[in-house]
Amino acid sequence: MATYVLVHGGGHGGWCYGPVARILRAAGHEVHTPTLTGLGERSHLLGPHVDLDLHIQDVSAVLHHEDLREVILVGHSYGGMVVTGVADRMAGRVGRLVYLDAATPANGQSLHDVAGPVIDAARPFGEVVDGVELVLLPAPGAGAFYGVTDPGDLAWMDERLTPHPWKCFEQPLKLTDEEALRAIPQYHIVCTSTLATRDPALIERARAEGRLWDIDTGHDLMITEPRAVAGALQEVATR
Template sequence: MARYVLVHGGGHGGWCYQPVARLLQAAGHEVYAPTMTGLAERSHLLGPHVDLDLHIQDIAAVLHYEDLREVILVGHSYGGMVITGVADRMADRVGRLVYLDAATPVNGQSLHDVAGPVIDAARPFGQVVDGVELVLLPAPGAGAFYGVTDPDTIAWMDARLTAHPWKCFEQPLKLTNEDALWAIPQYHIVCTSTLATRDPGLIGKARAEGRLWDIDTGHDLMITEPRAVADALLQIAAG
């Protein structure tokens, strides 16, 4: 039995992994899909204290309090920042890192450094609420921004997407245990359309080592192609 911890991206919550989690659980595996502070069912905890470091602490706490080891730690989008930080702090508990169409940062980089043009495009549509700058504001049909086209799925997302603090996206990642971190096997499940924007050395190495899957779908591939994502995650566990 494998243990998966599925970390969501900006504006989402653990809810976005429901289709994938069901498939992994049906295959006999243990699945955790926590929501980070200030988002989804934890949006009532939003405040100026919410940043990348806090989100890393959120996920690290799941590993600690659930006593999880040899975890397959999966991060989508902004979640790539988070899982990298978690693995740096808790390398002894992480067996594999999976970047799900995610940011792949190095020490000192923020999400803005990694994906500036994409998130810069969203920033002008944000707003400041109670002193917190928020982006990815939910609005009818917002699922289309994440590459979702099915009307019923978009309606499901409309009821669940929440705004995200900009502070999370501009805070640099601080790594202190890089030898252990980069020794953890890394896997990449990406959208075909984003391949050309990624580090060719990283992608080439992953492809050569059989650690790359590309799926021809939108950015929220865990929602639009849950079976393909689950199949890749099952192969990672088996491999």
């Protein structure tokens, strides 16, 4: 039995992993799907204090208080920033690190540094509420921005997506123990369409070492292809 901690991306919440989590739990695995502060069912905690560092603390606290070890730590999209920070700070509890069509930052990089054109396109449609700049504002059919096309999935997402603080996207990641972080085996599950935008050396090395899966679907692949994602995650546990 493996232990998974699945971290969502911008504007989402732990809810987005529901289909994947059900498959993994049915196979006997332990699965945690924390929601980051200010998002999803924790959107009432939104405020000027919410940033990347706080989200790293959110997930680190789950590992600590649940006493989780040899965790398969998974981050989707912006969640790649978060899980990199968590693995850096809690390397002794992380057995494998999985980037699910996610940002793969270096020390000192922000999400804006990694994926500037994509999030810059969303920023003009944001707003400032109580002094907090918010982006990825929910709207009918907003799931299409994440590559979701099924009407049922889009309606499900319409009821759950929440705005995301821009501050999280511009704060640089500060690593404290890169040697320990790099010693953790890293895996990549990506959308076929995003392969060309990724670091070629990183992708080719992962492919050569059997640490790469590409799935031909939209960015929210945990929603559009939950069985393929769950299958890849179970393979990660056996590698």
